[in-house]
Amino acid sequence: MVRRLWAGVLAVGALLGGVAVVGSTQAEAKAVAVSDTLLPGQKLLAGQYIRSRSGVYTLIVQPAGDVKLYQRGVKDPLWASGTWRRNSVLMMGTDGTLQVIYGRTKIWSMSIKSAGAKLVLPDTGNLAIYNTRGKANWNRHMVVGTLMPQSKLAGPDAVWDEVIMYSVNRIYTLKFLTTGNLVLYKNGTTVLWSTGVKNAPGASGWVNPDGSFGTVNGFGDLTFFYQTRRDGSVLQLTDDGHLRMVNGKTVVKIFY
Structure with missing residues (x-):
């Protein structure tokens, strides 16, 4: 049976450790600049997200463990990790590997093996991992x-x-x-x-x-x-x- 992914409702939040977290008021959201980048060693917990500078695209970690990319005004996600372990964490590894982790268990990864690479959500919506030379080694x-x-x-x-x-x-x-x-x-x-x-x-x-x-x-x-x-x-x-x-x-x- 095909498991279908359904879009959730996104709420805009305040900054928490360089990324935003769901749950604050709209006024609070306008007062902060949401990061569009996940740097080496940084992670997103359930409910946290990065957002393009234009505010059009949002990558969020769902409480159910799925990581989804949304476009403002569009119901269905543009991309998803397809992971289903509740309270999982999205981490940008220092070796360039993007991972979804539950506890100490890696349940999803996109391994590029480029030390110092970072995850960026640009205004085009093309979520990508960039190496230290500014080249995209992976995109969605x-x-x-x-x-x-x-x-x-x-x-x-x-x-x-x-x-x-x-x-x-x-x-x-x-x-x-x-x-x-x-x-x-x-x-x-x-x-x-x-x-x-x-x-x-x-x-x-x-x-x-x-x-x-x-x-x-x-x-x-x-x-x-x-x-x-x-x-x-x-x-x-x-x-x-x-x-x-x-x-x-x-x-x-x-x-x-």
């Missing part, structure tokens, strides 16, 4: 290397904005076509593998916590499915072009 339209449970890939015509998976070396990509077919490319042109799906516009796909990987059309109908039967498995796209399901150090399934 990307998954790099590993698709964690509940993180989404999405086609160009999906309800969500398009999200493409890249190998760390950027040679290989996994992306949806408008037909709903999920295709593995080398150098953006050579097709190596696909799900073979046709006539399924609005496609998206993700790994579930139970270790299954599936794709659906715009109506939520399942179009491709693989079950590892191992909780916590992830989808990996390696630098040598292999697309596989992995559980810990065990390779469970090789698609290509």
Whole structure:
């Protein structure tokens, strides 16, 4: 069954440790400048957020543990971490890895491994991790290397904005076509593998916590499915072009 994400109601807050926290009055909100950046070592707790300088875009940690990006005046989120552990924390690691953590358990990460990198929410709304040279190593339209449970890939015509998976070396990509077919490319042109799906516009796909990987059309109908039967498995796209399901150090399934 497809788990659907629903937008919450955002309230504007006052600054707390360089980021804003939900719950203050509108007058208080106008009196402060909300940070648009999460620096190395900084974190957001449930209810805290960063906001673009224009005030149009907000990245907030929900009490349920999901991290969502909203555009002012738009009900549905533009992006979400897909995590569901209540009172989780979003942290920008000093090594450049963006993580959602519950206690000492890392339940979601976007690993770029660039020391000193920071998370920025610009006025364009394109949430991104920038290295110390000012180059964006990751943005919200990307998954790099590993698709964690509940993180989404999405086609160009999906309800969500398009999200493409890249190998760390950027040679290989996994992306949806408008037909709903999920295709593995080398150098953006050579097709190596696909799900073979046709006539399924609005496609998206993700790994579930139970270790299954599936794709659906715009109506939520399942179009491709693989079950590892191992909780916590992830989808990996390696630098040598292999697309596989992995559980810990065990390779469970090789698609290509």
